[in-house]
Amino acid sequence: MPGIDACLDEAMALPGARGASVVDWTSGLALGTAGESPGGDAEATAAETAELARAAAEYATFAPEAAASEADKGLPVEDVIVSTRTGYHLLCFVETTFDSSVFIHLWLDGATGNLALARIRMRQLAQRMVLG
Numbered sequence: 001m002p003g004i005d006a007c008l009d010e011a012m013a014l015p016g017a018r019g020a021s022v023v024d025w026t027s028g029l030a031l032g033t034a035g036e037s038p039g040g041d042a043e044a045t046a047a048e049t050a051e052l053a054r055a056a057a058e059y060a061t062f063a064p065e066a067a068a069s070e071a072d073k074g075l076p077v078e079d080v081i082v083s084t085r086t087g088y089h090l091l092c093f094v095e096t097t098f099d100s101s102v103f104i105h106l107w108l109d110g111a112t113g114n115l116a117l118a119r120i121r122m123r124q125l126a127q128r129m130v131l132g
Contacts, residue, residue, distance in 0.1 A: 002125070002128060002129055003129070004022050004031055004032040004129070005032060007022060007032075007104065007125055007129045008020050008021070008022065008032050008033070008034035009034065010121075010125055011034070011104060011106050011121075011122065011125065012034050012035050014106070014108070014113070014114075014117065014118050014121055015112060015113060015114050015117070016087075016108045016109040016110075016111070016112035016113025016114065016118075017035060017106060017107070017108060017109075017113070017118075018035055018036045018087065018107045018108065018109050019033070019034065019035035019036040019037050019038070019042075019045075019105075019106075019107040020033070020034050020035055020104065020105065020106050020107070021033040021034070021037075021042060021045065021046055021049075021104070021105045022094075022102060022103075022104055022105075022129075023046045023049055023050055023053070023102065023103055023104075023105055024050070024101055024102055025049075025050040025053040025054050025057065025101050025102070025103055026050075026054075026101040027050070028046055028047035028050035028051070029043075029046060029047075029050075030042055030043060030045075030046035031102070033046075035107075036107070037107075038089075038107060045105070046105075049089070049091060049103075049105045052080060052082070052091065053080065053091050053093070053103050056077045056080045056091075057075065057076055057077050057093070062076075062077060063076030063077050075093045075095055077093060078092075078093060078123070079091060079092045079093060079119065079122070079123070081115070081119075083110075083115075084110070085110070086109070086110050086111075087107060087108050087109050087110040087113065088107075088108040088110060088113060088115050088118070089105065089106070089107055089108075090105070090106045090108065090115070090118055090119065090122055091103050091104070091105050092104045092106070092119075092122040092123060092125075092126045093126065094126045094129055095126070095127070103126075104122055104125065104126055104129075106118055106122055
């Protein structure tokens, strides 16, 4: 089971990967980063993607079944995809034994990246990742 550094290495091995990070969406802090960062500032990118992750995970608009059922302990959102003119941002939520406030952010090049493959591999990686 990979830890944060191994997780980032695996994410960066995906075709078209430009950058990757593991982020705590509660605090907006990057727990680890690899490769490039949009805008050149990894900490700013972590804080900005955390805002997006928080909105997707907490607002009933994006996860109405989670808002309706307090008993459901699973994550309400599997992933978030943002497509830009030059690439894709994939935020893949990681289920943990504690508060599940971690996600993996993968930045893919639009010309060389494969979004479908990245979604599959990132989901597998998120399921195997060990935090600690």
